[in-house]
Amino acid sequence: MLPDGYSDVPAGKLAAVVTCLEMRAPPARRDDPEQPGITLDRMATPDLAWYRDLYSRIGTEWLWASRLAMADADLAAVLNNPDVEVYGVMKAGRAEGLLELDFREEGVCELAFFGLTPATIGGGTGRWLMNRAIARAWSREALQRFWVHTCTLDSPQALNFYIRSGFTPVKRQVEVFDDPRLAGILPETAAPVVPIIRA
Structure with missing residues (x-):
């Protein structure tokens, strides 16, 4: 347990406050905005280059890096697991959103990744x-x-969006990890609002 007060984060590391949310039953369905020209396509065996490109276009601004750091074999093992479902939000023939559902734990589904590129933000695509x-x-x-x-490095709208969607906050954690920009996983220009502190 962290003590009350300030705790130093080592140089070269990042810290985020993580909020875990859950739902134990389906919520009342919310309005479903029409999305002309947009489809949700299941990717049974996602190409790793396709996946990493989409993941990067969605997540670089928010310092998503965990899947970029994985070895090909490890990432393929996750994405090709029959209990993991990967979907692309398709617009004009290109994936502009990612939905990844992880059913590997019995009786549980993790909304592992959920996000849109700037090309699909706004207009109700997130709700859809x-x-x-x-x-x-x-x-x-x-x-x-x-x-x-979700965490304090994610979009400022993410937490309230999840709550409005029917999830209830149940736990808060602090995550400390290597800055992926210093590890060469993301460009140093990523997330300019989060300063890099070098060792």
């Missing part, structure tokens, strides 16, 4: 995608818990 995520998760009869986590 969340409606489909919730429906897909709860389509499994044995599901008891659908959960997600």
